[in-house]
Amino acid sequence: xxTRISKLLFFSGLILVGLNLLVxxxxxxxxxxxxxxxxxxxxxxxxAIFIATPSGKQIIIDGGPNRSVFKGLxxxxxxxxxxxxxxxxxxxDQDHIGGLVEILNNYEVGMIIGPGTKTNTKVxxxxxxxxxxxxxxxxxxxxxxxxxxxxxxxxxLAPVANAKTxxxxxxxxxxxxxxxxxxxxxxxxxxxxxxxxxxATLPSAWLEADVLKVGHHGxxxxxxxxxxxxxxxKFAVISSGKDNRYxxxxxxTLETLANAGVKTFRTDTFGTIIFESDGETITxxxxxxxxxxxxx
Numbered sequence: 001x002x003t004r005i006s007k008l009l010f011f012s013g014l015i016l017v018g019l020n021l022l023v024x025x026x027x028x029x030x031x032x033x034x035x036x037x038x039x040x041x042x043x044x045x046x047x048a049i050f051i052a053t054p055s056g057k058q059i060i061i062d063g064g065p066n067r068s069v070f071k072g073l074x075x076x077x078x079x080x081x082x083x084x085x086x087x088x089x090x091x092x093d094q095d096h097i098g099g100l101v102e103i104l105n106n107y108e109v110g111m112i113i114g115p116g117t118k119t120n121t122k123v124x125x126x127x128x129x130x131x132x133x134x135x136x137x138x139x140x141x142x143x144x145x146x147x148x149x150x151x152x153x154x155x156x157l158a159p160v161a162n163a164k165t166x167x168x169x170x171x172x173x174x175x176x177x178x179x180x181x182x183x184x185x186x187x188x189x190x191x192x193x194x195x196x197x198x199x200a201t202l203p204s205a206w207l208e209a210d211v212l213k214v215g216h217h218g219x220x221x222x223x224x225x226x227x228x229x230x231x232x233x234k235f236a237v238i239s240s241g242k243d244n245r246y247x248x249x250x251x252x253t254l255e256t257l258a259n260a261g262v263k264t265f266r267t268d269t270f271g272t273i274i275f276e277s278d279g280e281t282i283t284x285x286x287x288x289x290x291x292x293x294x295x296x
Contacts, residue, residue, distance in 0.1 A: 035276050036152055036179040038211070041072035042271040045217065045241030045248070046095035049186065050076050051177070054150040061088040061186060063099030070102065072272050082107050086148075087134070089114035090173040090188030097127045104130035111136040113146075115188075116163045117171035140173050151279065152179045157202065158194055169216065170194060176209060180279025185209035185231050189216040195227040204230050210282045211275060212236045212262070218249020228260045235263050235275070235284060242268040 033054050041048040043064025050073060051059040058077065063069045084107050089097060092114070101123065103109070112131050116139040118124065131137065142160035147153050155176045163171030172188030185207070187195075195215070198207060212233035215222030217240040236257050240248040249266065257264045265273045265284065274285040 034278055036150075036182075036279070037076075037274065037276055038177065038184055039072070039076055039272055039274045040213065040237045040239055040265075040267060041069060042267040042273075043068045043072065043099060043239070045244040045246070046098070047090065047188070047213075047217070047239045048072065048099060049213070052076070053148055053152050057085045057149060058083070059086040059088065059148065060084055060100075060103065062090055062096040062188075063101075063103055065095045065098040067099060067102050069099035070106075073103075075272070083110070084108070085110045086146075087112045088140075088154075088173065088175075090186070091115070091168050091171075092117055092119045092124050092127070093168050093189070094121065094123050096188070098123055101126045101130050104133065109134045111138065113138045113140050113173075115140055115159050115171045115173040117159075117166055117168050118164060119168060140175075150179075152177070154178075155206070157198055157206070158190065160197075160201075169221075172215075174198065176206070179277050182277040182279060182282045183209035184211045184213065184275075185233065186213045187215040187222070189222070191216065191221045192224045192227070195222070195224050199226060199230060207231050210234050214238045214249070214253065214257070214264075216248075217244075217246070218253045218266075219246070220250035220252045223253045223256055225256055225260075228256055228262065232260075233262055235265065235282070237273055238264065238266045238268075240266060240268050244268075 035054055037052040039050040041050060046064035047062040048064040048069050049061040087109050112134045140156045142156055142158050144156040145153055157176060158174040159171050169189040169191050172190040174188060174190050175186050177184040177186060207230050209231050210233060212231050214236050218238040238249045267273060276283050276285060
């Protein structure tokens, strides 16, 4: 285990330095605020996350199934702002990249990172065409650390090997966003077997997080009791569409989170869910009319 950790730390350091040189030669859009903003956008049955670092760098993780992502971005970004510093794909399925095609066609994107999984679909073909305009493409691997500036970093946990031929969920990009003493665990559509792999190979301290983005929209195939216990989140977010045909989130998942004492927010109930971190404390921002309606 010590040898594995040492290799990961060494590799992470190389990636961190390289990305600093290649990516973040970007002027900050605003003076440092000291606040990291993470917004889980209401895009229906899909995933889309918007991140703004303290100095104003903007990152998008997934884009939902269609153009509905623009509605959320329009409330978080200035009207005339048409640039994204970093775009991350956790899963190449329609409910994650449909909106990214539209973003790539309408925004200047500095860099794209994905897990390397592929699908034989029209939307993935369109995504491939649109992504060719990005100046830098990178395949993520477990052990990489991306320095986002301002003391914010993204630790890639999975996939740990070439995922080109893997199923899209098995190869989901899993990462932990860290700012100071606060963390967000971002799981894409990773199923329980990926969770088990992380539990078996990584120290528990590397998996702890204040906020858990629940895997696969709250499906019963993700969010095992062991994983939730190790992550030990205060808050959980489930990104799912209202009255979706899959029955997400599953009652089993809701019970797992409730039994662990996790306060759970759902986009199909609350709409877009925003968290702010000052590096020491994470604060969920929800409408006053909805306070008290989260579970448990």
